[in-house]
Amino acid sequence: MGVGRRMQKQGPPEPLSEAHYANLKRKKGIPVEDAPAEFPSSKKPRRGSQAAIKANKARAEASKPTSKQAKGANREPIALKDGKKTAGSKSKKAPAPAPGSGSDVEMDDEFGASDLDQAIGSGDEMDVAKAGDKFFASDDSVYDSDQDAAKKETFFFSDDEDEDDEDREEKLTAANIEGLSKKLDDKLAEEAADNEAELRDGALQTNIDGDKPNVLGDDDDDELSSKTKNLLAPDLQMLRIRITEAIRVLEDFSNLAEEGQSRAEYTSQLLNDVCAYYGYNEFLAEKLMNLFPVREAFAFFEANESARPVVIRTNTLRTHRRDLAQSLINRGVTLEPVGKWSKVGLQVFDSNVPLGATPEYLAGHYILQAASSFLPVMALCPQENERVLDMAAAPGGKTTHMAALMKNTGVIFANDPSKSRSKGLIGNIHRLGARNTIVCNHDAREFPRVMGGFDRVLLDAPCSGTGVIAKDPSVKTNRDEKDFQVLPHTQKQLLLAAIDSVNHASKTGGYLVYSTCSVAVEENEQVVAYALSRRPNVKLVETGLPFGKEGFTSFMGKEFPPSLKMTRRFYPHLYNVDGFFVAKFQKTGPTPPNAVMASKDKNNNAKPRSSTATDENSVVDKTPITEEGDNDEDGFAEFDDEEDKDYMVRAKRNAMRRRGLDPKALNKKAPTNGKESEKKAKAVEEKGKEAEKKV
Amino acid sequence: MRPLVESETKIVFDKLANYLSDLKSLIAPLDDGDRYVFRLNHSRVYYVRLSIANLATSISRDKLLSVGTCLGKLTKSGKFRLHITALPILAEHARHKIWVKENGAQPFLYGSNVVKAHVGRWTEDCPEHSGCVVYSMADVPLGFGVTSRSTADCRRLDPTGIVCFRQADCGEYLRDEDTLFAGGV
Numbered sequence: 001m002g003v004g005r006r007m008q009k010q011g012p013p014e015p016l017s018e019a020h021y022a023n024l025k026r027k028k029g030i031p032v033e034d035a036p037a038e039f040p041s042s043k044k045p046r047r048g049s050q051a052a053i054k055a056n057k058a059r060a061e062a063s064k065p066t067s068k069q070a071k072g073a074n075r076e077p078i079a080l081k082d083g084k085k086t087a088g089s090k091s092k093k094a095p096a097p098a099p100g101s102g103s104d105v106e107m108d109d110e111f112g113a114s115d116l117d118q119a120i121g122s123g124d125e126m127d128v129a130k131a132g133d134k135f136f137a138s139d140d141s142v143y144d145s146d147q148d149a150a151k152k153e154t155f156f157f158s159d160d161e162d163e164d165d166e167d168r169e170e171k172l173t174a175a176n177i178e179g180l181s182k183k184l185d186d187k188l189a190e191e192a193a194d195n196e197a198e199l200r201d202g203a204l205q206t207n208i209d210g211d212k213p214n215v216l217g218d219d220d221d222d223e224l225s226s227k228t229k230n231l232l233a234p235d236l237q238m239l240r241i242r243i244t245e246a247i248r249v250l251e252d253f254s255n256l257a258e259e260g261q262s263r264a265e266y267t268s269q270l271l272n273d274v275c276a277y278y279g280y281n282e283f284l285a286e287k288l289m290n291l292f293p294v295r296e297a298f299a300f301f302e303a304n305e306s307a308r309p310v311v312i313r314t315n316t317l318r319t320h321r322r323d324l325a326q327s328l329i330n331r332g333v334t335l336e337p338v339g340k341w342s343k344v345g346l347q348v349f350d351s352n353v354p355l356g357a358t359p360e361y362l363a364g365h366y367i368l369q370a371a372s373s374f375l376p377v378m379a380l381c382p383q384e385n386e387r388v389l390d391m392a393a394a395p396g397g398k399t400t401h402m403a404a405l406m407k408n409t410g411v412i413f414a415n416d417p418s419k420s421r422s423k424g425l426i427g428n429i430h431r432l433g434a435r436n437t438i439v440c441n442h443d444a445r446e447f448p449r450v451m452g453g454f455d456r457v458l459l460d461a462p463c464s465g466t467g468v469i470a471k472d473p474s475v476k477t478n479r480d481e482k483d484f485q486v487l488p489h490t491q492k493q494l495l496l497a498a499i500d501s502v503n504h505a506s507k508t509g510g511y512l513v514y515s516t517c518s519v520a521v522e523e524n525e526q527v528v529a530y531a532l533s534r535r536p537n538v539k540l541v542e543t544g545l546p547f548g549k550e551g552f553t554s555f556m557g558k559e560f561p562p563s564l565k566m567t568r569r570f571y572p573h574l575y576n577v578d579g580f581f582v583a584k585f586q587k588t589g590p591t592p593p594n595a596v597m598a599s600k601d602k603n604n605n606a607k608p609r610s611s612t613a614t615d616e617n618s619v620v621d622k623t624p625i626t627e628e629g630d631n632d633e634d635g636f637a638e639f640d641d642e643e644d645k646d647y648m649v650r651a652k653r654n655a656m657r658r659r660g661l662d663p664k665a666l667n668k669k670a671p672t673n674g675k676e677s678e679k680k681a682k683a684v685e686e687k688g689k690e691a692e693k694k695v
Numbered sequence: 696m697r698p699l700v701e702s703e704t705k706i707v708f709d710k711l712a713n714y715l716s717d718l719k720s721l722i723a724p725l726d727d728g729d730r731y732v733f734r735l736n737h738s739r740v741y742y743v744r745l746s747i748a749n750l751a752t753s754i755s756r757d758k759l760l761s762v763g764t765c766l767g768k769l770t771k772s773g774k775f776r777l778h779i780t781a782l783p784i785l786a787e788h789a790r791h792k793i794w795v796k797e798n799g800a801q802p803f804l805y806g807s808n809v810v811k812a813h814v815g816r817w818t819e820d821c822p823e824h825s826g827c828v829v830y831s832m833a834d835v836p837l838g839f840g841v842t843s844r845s846t847a848d849c850r851r852l853d854p855t856g857i858v859c860f861r862q863a864d865c866g867e868y869l870r871d872e873d874t875l876f877a878g879g880v
Contacts (some may be wrong), residue, residue: 362865363835426761426876430780439761440754660746
């Protein structure tokens with residue numbers, strides 16, 4: 001699949017072409033010599049009378065080398081007067097016109113003009129219709145004032161005649177090739193000269209005086225910046241040069257900075273330029289810039305302008321990567337494994353077919369999924385026969401990935417708060433053949449109350465999307481201060497809910513992965529640090545991902561716990577994946593009863609601060625039953641072992657049932673269970689037979 | 696969500712019997728003591744492991760959008776319509792099969808019937824109007840339909856004659872996403 005139009009459009013506009021400058025000059029009335037030589041001759045017949053055309057024709061004929069061609073040209077006016085043949089067929093039939101003089105165009109024009117004369121007389125509609133652009137263009141000139149029309153036409157036709165130029169160049173003869181190429185050379189040279197002049201004229205401040213680049217605001221500079229704000233299109237080349245210069249200065253400030261200028265001035269200048277060049281709002285640009293050293297920030301902004309590679313994930317429930325690659329290659333797709341770190345990813349370079357509609361896609365052999373979306377699932381690493389929760393599942397890429405890792409065993413709760421997005425989720429789950437999923441539509445914050453005791457939980461939180469600006473450039477302008485307050489708040493609530501949903505006593509799991517497609521610290525490290533402070537019963541563990549940068553332990557004066565080193569950040573400019581953040585927690589004990597709701601936590605702020613104290617807390621909390629037992633002891637009764645045994649058995653059964661298993665099946669083993677199922681099978685068989693009889 | 700009642704079970708099994716050779720295997724107990732059951736939610740029939748169905752009881756009816764594999768829909772007129780999502784289950788135990796050639800896969804996935812010229816091979820002795828699963832030549836299930844004639848009659852058919860009327864194809868995942876998975880809305 002090729003790069004979509006959305007992807008292509010996201011970059012800054014291309015620098016203006018040389019022809020554009022020439023046109024600008026022409027509009028201003030400055031004489032430009034580079035207009036194609038054909039213009040005068042092509043203009044004349046259009047506006048002139050029939051006589052003028054004929055005079056022109058005669059000139060063309062005189063210049064024609066062979067008599068045969070002349071004949072052909074002679075025939076032309078007659079055919080035109082008949083007005084029966086169409087323009088297209090005529091231009092095909094007409095023999096090769098005189099080289100270089102543009103008589104090809106002349107003929108068309110003649111046709112248009114003569115047609116104009118005859119249109120009323122002959123009333124041949126076909127001819128009028130097919131006369132083509134030029135005919136209508138000349139028609140325009142009737143309404144416009146002469147001067148303007150002439151200008152317009154020159155402007156208009158310069159495009160059209162490029163095509164004719166190509167035609168003509170095919171018919172070049174040895175005689176004129178030299179002249180034409182010389183003409184072209186001259187043209188190019190003139191344009192280059194024009195360009196240079198243009199650049200010099202513009203308020204350029206790129207001259208480097210000695211070693212120290214002049215980046216900061218002179219008066220001219222201010223003029224420029226005001227210009228860039230007022231004009232529709234800022235001078236991008238200029239801006240870029242200035243950005244690179246500013247970066248150079250900031251990297252070696254003591255040597256390169258102008259005297260008397262502070263670092264802050266350079267930085268703010270750079271910030272303004274970045275905003276203008278890439279189209280960020282100031283708030284977001286500053287936020288992103290603060291994440292990196294200057295040079296890296298620039299690389300990050302640059303990376304956001306180019307699309308990430310298209311990656312597909314093999315569905316191992318249905319096929320193998322090798323088979324899939326082979327069948328896609330047979331369809332004309334160029335691909336290769338995405339990297340050593342993934343056994344299921346394939347990177348697509350080029351495709352002749354739409355990747356989202358191949359028979360393999362529809363049969364669920366793969367799903368289009370960004371490489372970064374593999375990472376949280378790989379970090380979570382769900383095992384077979386576990387109970388897993390995906391708190392924000394749509395569109396189902398990660399959910400089905402988990403189902404594939406679990407080989408369709410256990411159970412996956414795929415939750416998504418949006419009903420409309422859930423449709424895509426259900427579609428993907430069925431298409432990829434995941435049978436162990438339950439799709440529900442809760443607000444994920446309700447979760448420990450709906451269902452708890454999960455072995456693993458994946459929380460791919462809704463976020464500002466600052467890591468996927470390449471995918472969705474609207475982020476550049478949409479995000480403001482408020483988003484970075486509201487979103488982290490939601491994320492904190494979600495993360496606490498996720499932690500509370502995990503079953504700490506799970507034999508195989510007890511893990512939780514928190515991920516966002518954002519690079520902002522507010523949505524990542526701060527949220528994780530908050531969760532660590534509020535839930536003393538979780539700790540960060542290594543994600544197990546083979547690459548990625550360590551998370552921040554301190555950022556702009558904020559200190560985070562040192563364990564945040566174990567989180568991983570992914571950047572587009574370093575790994576060519578979307579910007580991403582992954583943190584993996586392990587839950588070691590039950591959530592203290594006084595910390596279930598975040599609101600209640602406020603009373604309880606002092607407790608979680610010191611880790612040892614909290615450990616003791618959790619130990620105490622682990623056995624809430626003993627507390628009740630204590631009460632009993634204080635009262636009257638002794639332990640009644642036999643009665644307790646009954647309760648214990650019942651509790652065990654309940655626990656089994658809660659885990660979705662039939663307690664009878666394991667307690668009493670095969671015989672009873674077998675009988676039941678046999679009975680049912682028999683009943684069904686009879687039904688089946690009935691059905692068959694009917695058929 | 697609830698188990699199917701007697702009458703509903705009959706309708707569903709009648710339909711499935713069109714396609715499957717072995718209904719018993721659908722509900723046979725699995726090795727780990729589990730088994731597959733049928734569940735109804737918002738007039739959609741789901742085919743799911745019992746343990747998963749039990750867990751799903753903790754999700755309220757209007758919040759539960761899908762569980763396990765959706766087989767199809769019980770219509771208000773009391774019929775059962777198989778959806779494309781049932782394909783993996785039908786393909787596993789299919790009685791009659793048709794393999795379409797490479798040039799026939801695309802038209803079929805775009806919603807047209809299977810014509811004779813596109814048939815690569817088929818199961819012999821297939822009677823008229825019986826359900827059959829359509830595969831590509833690489834044995835990838837693409838959809839299912841109903842045979843228009845018995846295999847013997849089909850031999851006399853001209854190449855453009857329709858062999859199998861399409862009922863569902865994988866292309867519906869893209870075409871009908873809005874209506875197909877709207878359970879619970």
